[in-house]
Amino acid sequence: MEGSFSYMSPDVGYVHDVSCFWVIRTEEGKVLRMTFTFFQLESANNCPHEFLQIHDGDSSAAFQLGRFCGSSPPDELLSSDNALYFHFYSEHLRNERGFTIRWETQSPECGGTLTGTYGSIKSPGYPGKYPPGRDCVWRVITSPDLLITFTFGTLSLEHHDDCSKDYLEIRDGPLHQDPLLGKLCTTLSAPPLQTTGPFARVHFHSDSQINDQGFHITYLTSPSDLHCGGNYTDPEGLLSADLSGPFMHNRQCIYTIKQPLGEKIQVNFTHMELESQSGCSLNYIEVTSAT
Numbered sequence: 001m002e003g004s005f006s007y008m009s010p011d012v013g014y015v016h017d018v019s020c021f022w023v024i025r026t027e028e029g030k031v032l033r034m035t036f037t038f039f040q041l042e043s044a045n046n047c048p049h050e051f052l053q054i055h056d057g058d059s060s061a062a063f064q065l066g067r068f069c070g071s072s073p074p075d076e077l078l079s080s081d082n083a084l085y086f087h088f089y090s091e092h093l094r095n096e097r098g099f100t101i102r103w104e105t106q107s108p109e110c111g112g113t114l115t116g117t118y119g120s121i122k123s124p125g126y127p128g129k130y131p132p133g134r135d136c137v138w139r140v141i142t143s144p145d146l147l148i149t150f151t152f153g154t155l156s157l158e159h160h161d162d163c164s165k166d167y168l169e170i171r172d173g174p175l176h177q178d179p180l181l182g183k184l185c186t187t188l189s190a191p192p193l194q195t196t197g198p199f200a201r202v203h204f205h206s207d208s209q210i211n212d213q214g215f216h217i218t219y220l221t222s223p224s225d226l227h228c229g230g231n232y233t234d235p236e237g238l239l240s241a242d243l244s245g246p247f248m249h250n251r252q253c254i255y256t257i258k259q260p261l262g263e264k265i266q267v268n269f270t271h272m273e274l275e276s277q278s279g280c281s282l283n284y285i286e287v288t289s290a291t
C-alpha cells in the first residue's frame with residue numbers, strides 16, 4: 001500500500017486559521033515510511049504560526065515525531081507501528097505554500113543474517129520508537145579467523161533493573177544457549193562488546209507496554225590474534241590448535257569441514273590434551289554435524 005496527500009494554499013492570497021488532520025493506517029504488523037515530496041511553509045523558530053506536526057500513532061496522544069515548518073523537512077520518517085497522525089495548522093496561509101507527503105507500507109526491519117565484515121543493526125522502526133511485543137533475532141556469521149566487536153551508537157530501551165521487560169541481548173555464538181556477552185536494558189551508554197569467535201547472536205525483545213527509541217549498533221571485525229579455526233574442503237587433512245606458549249584464554253576456534261553432498265566425514269583424534277573438568281565446562285572440543 002502506498003499513496004500521497006497534499007495541502008496547498010488556494011490561489012486567492014491569504015487564508016486564515018487553517019487546521020487539518022489526517023490519519024494513515026496500514027495493515028497490522030506493518031510500518032509506514034513517509035517522505036516529503038514538496039514542503040514549503042513559513043520558516044520560524046519553533047514554528048509558532050504554521051506547522052505540520054506528526055505523531056507516531058493514530059491520534060495526537062501518540063509520541064510526537066516532530067513539528068516541521070520552513071523548507072527543509074527530514075529526508076524520511078518511519079512509524080514504529082501501523083499508523084501516523086498529521087496535524088497541519090496555519091494562522092495565515094500564504095500563496096504558494098503547502099506540502100505533499102508520500103507514504104508507503106513496509107515490513108519492519110526485525111532480524112536476519114549478516115555476513116559482512118562490518119554492518120549495523122537497528123531496532124524496528126528506528127529512529128522512531130520500537131513497537132511493543134516484538135522479538136527480533138539477528139545472526140552475525142563471519143569467517144573463522146575473525147572476532148566481532150559491537151559498539152552502541154544509540155541505546156535507549158525501557159529501563160528495568162533485571163532486564164525482564166525490554167532488552168537487547170548479545171551472545172558469543174550463533175545459538176540462544178551460547179554464552180551471554182551482554183544483556184542491556186537502559187538508556188545509558190555501554191562499552192563495546194567483543195566475541196571470542198566468528199559468530200554472534202543479537203536478540204531484541206520488547207514487552208507489551210512502554211517503549212523507547214531503541215538502538216542502533218554497529219559491528220566491526222578484526223583478525224583473531226591466534227591461529228585458530230578455518231575452512232577445510234580437502235578430502236583429508238589435519239586440524240590442530242597450538243596451545244603451548246602463553247595459554248589461550250577466552251577463544252573459540254571454529255573449524256568447518258565441508259565435503260560434497262552424500263560424502264561422510266570420519267574424525268579421528270590422534271592427540272588430545274585438555275584440562276579436565278566435569279561436564280567439560282571450561283575447555284572442550286565439540287563436534288557437530290551441520291547437515
Ligand SMILES: [Ca+2]
Nearest residue numbers: 158207209210
Ligand atoms: Ca516495554
